[in-house]
Amino acid sequence: MEFLYTAAPFNFLGLTKAEADFKTAKFVVIPVPFDATASYRSGARFGPAAIIEASRQVELFDLESKREPYEVGIVTMDEIAPVRGSPEQTVQRVKETVQEIIKLKKIPIILGGEHTVALGSINAFDKDVVVVTIDAHADLRNEYEGSKVSHACIMRRVLQSNKKIFQLGVRSLDKKEFELIKKEKNIEVAFMQDILSKGLKPSLKKLAGFCKNKRVYFSLDIDGIDPGDAPGTGTPEPDGLKYGEVLDIMRTVTENAKEVVGFDVVEVAPTNNDVITEYMAAKLIYKMISYIKWK
Numbered sequence: 001m002e003f004l005y006t007a008a009p010f011n012f013l014g015l016t017k018a019e020a021d022f023k024t025a026k027f028v029v030i031p032v033p034f035d036a037t038a039s040y041r042s043g044a045r046f047g048p049a050a051i052i053e054a055s056r057q058v059e060l061f062d063l064e065s066k067r068e069p070y071e072v073g074i075v076t077m078d079e080i081a082p083v084r085g086s087p088e089q090t091v092q093r094v095k096e097t098v099q100e101i102i103k104l105k106k107i108p109i110i111l112g113g114e115h116t117v118a119l120g121s122i123n124a125f126d127k128d129v130v131v132v133t134i135d136a137h138a139d140l141r142n143e144y145e146g147s148k149v150s151h152a153c154i155m156r157r158v159l160q161s162n163k164k165i166f167q168l169g170v171r172s173l174d175k176k177e178f179e180l181i182k183k184e185k186n187i188e189v190a191f192m193q194d195i196l197s198k199g200l201k202p203s204l205k206k207l208a209g210f211c212k213n214k215r216v217y218f219s220l221d222i223d224g225i226d227p228g229d230a231p232g233t234g235t236p237e238p239d240g241l242k243y244g245e246v247l248d249i250m251r252t253v254t255e256n257a258k259e260v261v262g263f264d265v266v267e268v269a270p271t272n273n274d275v276i277t278e279y280m281a282a283k284l285i286y287k288m289i290s291y292i293k294w295k
């Protein structure tokens with residue numbers, strides 16, 4: 001039964017049972033509170049709950065589309081239990097869950113958690129799916145702190161699974177990663193220094209070509225955004241993208257892709273001082289849902 005005086009339910013957007021029905025939902029939000037390999041400030045395990053809490057404050061009416069995108073059907077799953085101390089097993093759990101979701105022809109939305117969890121989601125798809133990622137870091141190390149399944153290695157693992165990658169906003173990487181980018185044909189990078197000097201437009205043009213008629217998976221590491229605008233993250237690199245530029249990127253992806261098969265928002269590590277980052281993450285997820293629905 002429904003009681004009087006209850007607040008919005010604790011799910012993405014605070015939807016009622018009738019509004020968030022698994023059977024009819026097109027989008028499935030999958031929280032993965034995992035941050036075992038964080039190398040600087042940890043706390044991404046608190047990201048999913050903070051994003052869900054913030055999402056309950058997001059206005060359901062979207063001024064850009066003049067519609068209420070939640071009507072497409074969005075349901076939030078219970079959190080995936082991470083295997084603490086085993087990124088490999090955690091990644092496997094995410095992969096198996098996402099495989100079930102895509103069998104049902106629904107679109108998974110992963111809430112991280114550290115970037116490693118996105119590997120499970122990406123691995124659930126065949127190699128024809130291409131990956132677009134926003135990130136301050138290249139994440140192309142072969143190994144980091146003794147592990148091959150670490151937040152610093154995830155795009156290297158994606159590359160090894162023969163998927164093509166387009167990265168935007170990269171401004172921190174080591175020499176080997178830089179050299180790999182130069183010689184590897186399956187990876188294209190819009191470095192932040194080029195975006196700052198030439199504007200975003202030339203990169204959007206390349207991105208449009210990359211996505212054209214492809215099935216695309218989109219991975220948003222929140223640290224790709226300027227840390228002045230999104231301070232709640234583990235490795236805040238200066239001089240990042242603006243919120244509006246991320247919207248431009250998401251529009252370019254959805255307008256050119258044949259289909260967006262899934263996406264994630266990772267590396268939100270809430271601070272004790274503000275709710276800016278988790279609220280921005282919640283809004284970006286809702287905007288992405290809207291773009292996919294009405295592309």
Ligand SMILES: [Mn+2]
Nearest residue numbers: 136137221223
């Ligand atoms: Mn990053």
